[in-house]
Each structure stands twice: as structure tokens, then as C-alpha cells.
Amino acid sequence: MDKLKMHSPNLTDENVAKIRDLFPGCVTEAADETGKLRLVVDFDQLRQELSDHLVQGGQERYRLDWPGKREALATANAPIAKTFRPSRDDSLNFESTSNLFIQGDNLDALKIFQETYLGKVKMIFIDPPYNTGNDFIYEDDFSQGSEEFLIMSNQKDQSGNRLVANTDSNGRFHSDWLSMMYARLKLARNIMSADGVIFISIDDGEVGNLRKCCDEIFGADNLIANIIWQKKYTRANDARWFSDNHDHILCYAKQKIGMSLNLLPRNEAQLAAYSNPDGHSKGVWKATPLHAKSGTNATSFTFRNGIEWTPPTGTFRRFNDAALKRMDEDGEIWFGADGTQTPSRKSFLSEVKDGVSPVTIWPYDEVGHNHEASNELKSLDLGGLFNNPKPTRLIQRALVLATGSEDIVLDFFSGSGTTAQAVFQQNAIDGANRKFILVQLPEETESSSAARKEGFENIADLAMERVRRAGAKVLETSGHPEWKKDVGFRVLKIDTSNMQDVFYRPDEVSQVDLLTAIDNIKPDRTPEDLLFQVLGDWGVDLTLPIRRETIQGKTVFFVDNNALAACFDSGVTEELVKELAGHEPLRVVFRDNGFVSDAVKINVEQIFRQLSPATDIKSI
Structure with missing residues (x-):
């Protein structure tokens, strides 16, 4: 019976395996510092494989570089021994919701997501620290190798401090910020779907660096737009140079070729441009020019009423003679109210696209502004807390x-938690069933802050309360008839692995230690804690419904009916194994030391092979 690895994937090993598949001669075995053999890449040979001429050494090339970049990449690829632990008390509609609120470090969360959400996230919207010199960034430790990182990640941070001030007096001011973003964006790209899109809000200070960083991670060809958002509607006359009224939103696709964006619905002003003064059978229309800026035909055309039309100087006909004749005969040419004006084409609303293309400038009256955001929080009795x-x-x-x-x-x-409220509101409008995943570090609120005075000790708790109140408010609206009204969220908190240290470094265990290492699971962990680590390790959706049953005196979890069955109790008998096999689950997992005898443990695979041969069997 195979064991689950119980840690996030080692992306370096996976990348080496991919290179070996493409270039077997570029991957070889080498001993590490401990003498253990492992696969490594012969980079000199790989460079030669990818070049049509002799490669002599390093050369200057166009790229964004900074101190710490290689370390950031290494730590993005390194595995961690951490897990999600469910918190039912903080959750809302834990059993039925499809939404997630992850409390913890977003770098850890993105690593744990690599199995479950690989290629599944359609849209990412992030509003990271702008690196203004007054905000905080994550303090990532890039000093360890993969093995050390895995071991250290299973130990609690005694200080609990993951954020540090990044003042502009820091000698690595831009470098530290870029390292933080680079590691997270590398992992984020992995979990985006093939047609996925990421939106990143940023100001003028780091937009240049962020764009070069994203060009490297997503590919410059996958930049969709640099959107300008008008965040303020008033002018700051006390500004020294310019009144800062905008932010940037960089939009990248994972793979722009083959994907497309939806159209925006027409607003009232755009719809008002259509009318039907002549009662045409095709319905409302608006007049559009018959000429275009490019083309080859600039000759005149005479309509049935005798009006001769010639494209204006420097322009060309949009339609040939046959098309103009057909439109003229079908009453699709407009000559003005008196019938003598310059002819135009009637563009019918019923025949144009069901919406309009987005533009790269988003004005405040269409998408809101900072003051509106503050007022939204006030309406939830949370004004001034964020x-x-x-x-x-x-x-x-x-x-x-x-x-x-x-x-x-x-x-x-x-x-x-604005993204959660936006998902609630948009689902209520169009009846969709979008699902959100939020990740927030439980950063402590300042002792003198308004949030602390209201009883919120950290930002994550405050954000969860905002999501609860926002969901309740959206439920007050009637909403689309197909709206499922899922305004709940399942809270998962990032913690160290459920497994004892001996699970990750058995080579360091002495005979004396064996006496105290009877169980490889930490004593403070519940069966449901174990279940969620198994879900993440096996790549199973973390929002699937979970059913708990008692079978032959043992607690058994069924995830999404038969997607996974799990029993972490001790004393598992052959009769219980046979009953579980009768359910024919896709996956089943037990504790490695949970069987009543070694004989039962040995027979598990044989029992499932006979009664449920398609079941994948694992142990922890």
C-alpha cells in the first residue's frame, strides 16, 4: 500500500523530470552534500541543446535581474510540510458552500494549492502592497535548500511575524519587493487554467518593474492590457507635481492564443443611441458611416433616390456595389429625417455583438473609486477599519x-475581502455560480486602531466579518432567478503538517527515539485535520461536501459521496475494509498503523482488488 507524501510538491524535481523527458542527455545523477544520489541538470549541455552554435559561456541578454531573484525562484519550487486545518466555528455554511477563505501565508497557500487547483483557476485579482516605502511586505526566507526548507516549514514560527516594513532607505528596496512578487506569481501561474487571466493592481512606483517581472513569468506576448483605473474623482490642488488620480491594473493571460474576454453589456447611454424612427422591421438601429479609413475603393455610388455618394477625401468605401444595392433595396440606408442628407448605414441592435469591447481606461463612474469603496464598508458598519x-x-x-x-x-x-463581495454581487446579477478563494495572513491589527477597539485582533478575522455581512446584505436583494445564493465560505487555516517530524526525517531517528515515536501523527490533530491534508495531497477539491458516518464503530469520512473514503481510526478490521470496498470509492485512505493486525493491512489491497478494483488505495 503506497503512502501519501503529505507535503506540497517539489516543483524543482518535477521540472527536472520534464527536462529529462525532452533532453535525456542533459540530466544525470550526482551526489549531494550528504552523499545521496539525485537527478541534476547538466546546464552546459542543456544550453548547447538549445543553441544552433557553440556556447562558450554566459552572455549579456535582455532581462530583469535583481539581488535575490535566484533564491526567490528556488523557494517557489521548494516543498513545504504544511497543511490546511478546517475551522468550522469561523466558517459560514461549512457543509454546503463552494467558497474558501484561507487564513495564513499566501506563499504557503499557493504551494499547497499546486495539486488541488493545478490549471483550474479562471481568474486571479490581486491588490498587493504597492511598495510605497510606508507599507509592509512578506519576509520570505530564501536561505535554505529544498530539503532544509521542507523540514523547517514543519516548525512553528515562534515570533509569528511574517510582515516587515520595506522603507525606501532599505538598500534592497525594489529587490525585496520583486522577490516577494516573483515567487508568488510563479506559483500562481501554475494554477491558472489554460484560458485563465490575472489582474494585478499597482501604482506608478512599481508598475515598470512588475510589468517586466510578469513578462518573464507569463510571457510578454500574453499581456492583454495595462488598464488605467481612475481611482479618484477630485483634483488634489496641494499636489507638488500632478494630482495622482489613477492606478494601473496589469492584465495577463496564461495563454492569450485561443482565449478571449467576454464583452461588456451596453449601458443605458449606449442603448439610447439606438432608435427606430422609420419603424423598420428589424427593430432599433443607429446610423453608422459607409466609409472606412482603409481600403482600395474610393469610387462613387448612386442610390435609388438619385443621391450620389462618394467617400470623404482620404477614406474608402466600406461596402462594394452589390452590398450597397442590397441595403438600399431593404431600406437599410438612412438619408436623414428629410431624406436628403449624407447616406449612412442602419446598424441594427439585433445584428451586432451582444455587448461592447472593453477599453483600457476604466473611469470611476463605471467601476467605482476609493471613496465609494470606503462608503461600501460604512454601509456594513465597518467604516474606517481597512x-x-x-x-x-x-x-x-x-x-x-x-x-x-x-x-x-x-x-x-x-x-x-472585496473580491468575495464582488463575486456575491455579480452572481446575484447574472445568476452565475462563480466560486472564490481568498487568502489572508492573520496580520495583527494595531493596538490603538479602530479595528482593535471593535474587537478584531487581526486582519483575517476582520475580513471574514466583512464577507459575512456582505453576503447577508446581498441576500436581501431578489437577485437572478438562477442564482444559487451561496454566500458562505469554508475557513481553512494554514498550520504545520499533521505528521510528526519523524515522518519527514526518519534517518535522524535513534533507537531511543523509537520508543516515543509509536504514532507518526501529532497528538493535537483531529481526524478532520488529517482528512484535509489528504485532500490537498491527493489533489481533491477542498470544497466538496463531506459526510461523516459510523461504520462498525469506526468514523468514516465520505467526500462527495464516493470520491474519497477515509478512516483514520485504529483497530480497522477486515470486515470494515470489505464494507468500505462495497461502496466502491474512487479513493480510500487509512492510517498506516490503524489496522487491527499486520495480516489485515497486507490483505487490504487484495480485498479491494476483488470488490472494487478501480479504487486507488493509500495510507498515511
Whole structure:
């Protein structure tokens, strides 16, 4: 019976395996510092494989570089021994919701997501620290190799401090910020779907560096747009140079070729441009020019009423003679109210696209502004408790463009939880069933802050309360008839692995230690804790419904009916194994030392081979 690895994947090993598949001669075995053999890449040989001329050594090339970049890449690929632990008390509609709120470090979360959400997230919207010199960034430790990182990740951080001030006096001011973003964006790209899109909000200070960073991670050809969002509607006359009224939103696709964005619905002003003054049978229309800026035909055309039309100087005909004749005969040419004006084509609303293409400037009256975001929080009795929140309409615009029903939306710098409220509101409008995943570090609120005075000790707790209140408010609206009204969220908290240290470094165990290492699971962990680590390790959706049953006196979890069956109790008998096999689950997992005897443990695979041969069997 195979064991689950119980840690996030080692992306370096996976990348080496991919290179070996393509270039077997470029991967060889070498001994590491401990003498253990492992696969390594012969980079000199790989460079030669990828070049049509003799490679002599390093050369200057066009790229963004900074101190710490290689370390950031290494730590993005390194595995961690951490897990999600469910928190039912913090959750809302734990059993039925499809939404997730992850409390913990977003780098850890993205690593744990690599199995479960690989290629599944349709849209990411993040509002990271802008690196203004006054905000905080994550303090990542890039000093260890993969094995050390895996071991150290299973030990609690005694200080609990993961954020540090990044003042502009720091000698690595831009470098530290870029390292933070680079590692997270590398992991985020992995979990984006093939047609996935990421929106990143940023200001002028780091937009140049962020764009070069994203060009490297996503590919410059996959830049969709640099959107300008008008975040303020008033002018700051006390500004020294210019009144800062905008932010940037960089939009990248995982693979732009083959994907497309949705159209935006026409607003009232755009619809008002259509009318039907002549009662045409095709319905409302608006007049559009018959000429175009490019073409080859600039000759005149005479209509049935005798009016001769010639494209204006420097322009060309949009239609040939046959098309103009057909439109003229069908009453699709407009000559003005008196019938003598310059002819135009009647563009019927019934024949044009069901919406309009987005533009790269998003004005505040369409997508909201900073003051509107503050007022939204006030309406939830949370005014003044968050710094620089985003308006929900801004994220709703991204949702309309990039997502449809059932799509997963991720925000791993979730802050005040605006993305969750935006998903609730847009689902209520169009009846879709988008699902969100928010990730927020439980950063302590300042002791003198308004949030602390209201009883919120950390930002994650405050954000969860915002999501609860926002969901309740959206439920007050009637909403679309197909709206499923899922305004809940399942809270999962990142913690060290459920497995004892001996599980990850058995080579360091002495005979004396064996007496105290009877169980490889930490004593403070519950069966449901174990279940969620198994779900993450096996790549099973973390929001699937979970049913708990007692079978032959043992607790058994059934995930999404028969997607997975798990029993972590001790004393598992052959009769229980046979009964579980009768359910024919896709996957089944037991504790390695949970069987009543070694004979039962040995017979498990044989029993399932006879009664449920398609079941994948694992142990922890």
C-alpha cells in the first residue's frame, strides 16, 4: 500500500523530470552534500541543446535581474510540510458552500494549492502592497535548500511575524519587493487554467518593474492590457507635481492564443443611441458611416433616390456595389429625417455583438473609486477599519470580462475581502455560480486602531466579518432567478503538517527515539485535520461536501459521496475494509498503523482488488 507524501510538491524535481523527458542527455545523477544520489541538470549541455552554435559561456541578454531573484525562484519550487486545518466555528455554511477563505501565508497557500487547483483557476485579482516605502511586505526566507526548507516549514514560527516594513532607505528596496512578487506569481501561474487571466493592481512606483517581472513569468506576448483605473474623482490642488488620480491594473493571460474576454453589456447611454424612427422591421438601429479609413475603393455610388455618394477625401468605401444595392433595396440606408442628407448605414441592435469591447481606461463612474469603496464598508458598519480598500464594481468589471458560471476566482492578497463581495454581487446579477478563494495572513491589527477597539485582533478575522455581512446584505436583494445564493465560505487555516517530524526525517531517528515515536501523527490533530491534508495531497477539491458516518464503530469520512473514503481510526478490521470496498470509492485512505493486525493491512489491497478494483488505495 503506497503512502501519501503529505507535503506540497517539489516543483524543482518535477521540472527536472520534464527536462529529462525532452533532453535525456542533459540530466544525470550526482551526489549531494550528504552523499545521496539525485537527478541534476547538466546546464552546459542543456544550453548547447538549445543553441544552433557553440556556447562558450554566459552572455549579456535582455532581462530583469535583481539581488535575490535566484533564491526567490528556488523557494517557489521548494516543498513545504504544511497543511490546511478546517475551522468550522469561523466558517459560514461549512457543509454546503463552494467558497474558501484561507487564513495564513499566501506563499504557503499557493504551494499547497499546486495539486488541488493545478490549471483550474479562471481568474486571479490581486491588490498587493504597492511598495510605497510606508507599507509592509512578506519576509520570505530564501536561505535554505529544498530539503532544509521542507523540514523547517514543519516548525512553528515562534515570533509569528511574517510582515516587515520595506522603507525606501532599505538598500534592497525594489529587490525585496520583486522577490516577494516573483515567487508568488510563479506559483500562481501554475494554477491558472489554460484560458485563465490575472489582474494585478499597482501604482506608478512599481508598475515598470512588475510589468517586466510578469513578462518573464507569463510571457510578454500574453499581456492583454495595462488598464488605467481612475481611482479618484477630485483634483488634489496641494499636489507638488500632478494630482495622482489613477492606478494601473496589469492584465495577463496564461495563454492569450485561443482565449478571449467576454464583452461588456451596453449601458443605458449606449442603448439610447439606438432608435427606430422609420419603424423598420428589424427593430432599433443607429446610423453608422459607409466609409472606412482603409481600403482600395474610393469610387462613387448612386442610390435609388438619385443621391450620389462618394467617400470623404482620404477614406474608402466600406461596402462594394452589390452590398450597397442590397441595403438600399431593404431600406437599410438612412438619408436623414428629410431624406436628403449624407447616406449612412442602419446598424441594427439585433445584428451586432451582444455587448461592447472593453477599453483600457476604466473611469470611476463605471467601476467605482476609493471613496465609494470606503462608503461600501460604512454601509456594513465597518467604516474606517481597512486601509485603501477597492470598490466592488472594479472587481465586478474584471469578473464580467474574464469569468462565467462555475469558474474559480482567486485573490491571494485579499485584504478587506472585496473580491468575495464582488463575486456575491455579480452572481446575484447574472445568476452565475462563480466560486472564490481568498487568502489572508492573520496580520495583527494595531493596538490603538479602530479595528482593535471593535474587537478584531487581526486582519483575517476582520475580513471574514466583512464577507459575512456582505453576503447577508446581498441576500436581501431578489437577485437572478438562477442564482444559487451561496454566500458562505469554508475557513481553512494554514498550520504545520499533521505528521510528526519523524515522518519527514526518519534517518535522524535513534533507537531511543523509537520508543516515543509509536504514532507518526501529532497528538493535537483531529481526524478532520488529517482528512484535509489528504485532500490537498491527493489533489481533491477542498470544497466538496463531506459526510461523516459510523461504520462498525469506526468514523468514516465520505467526500462527495464516493470520491474519497477515509478512516483514520485504529483497530480497522477486515470486515470494515470489505464494507468500505462495497461502496466502491474512487479513493480510500487509512492510517498506516490503524489496522487491527499486520495480516489485515497486507490483505487490504487484495480485498479491494476483488470488490472494487478501480479504487486507488493509500495510507498515511
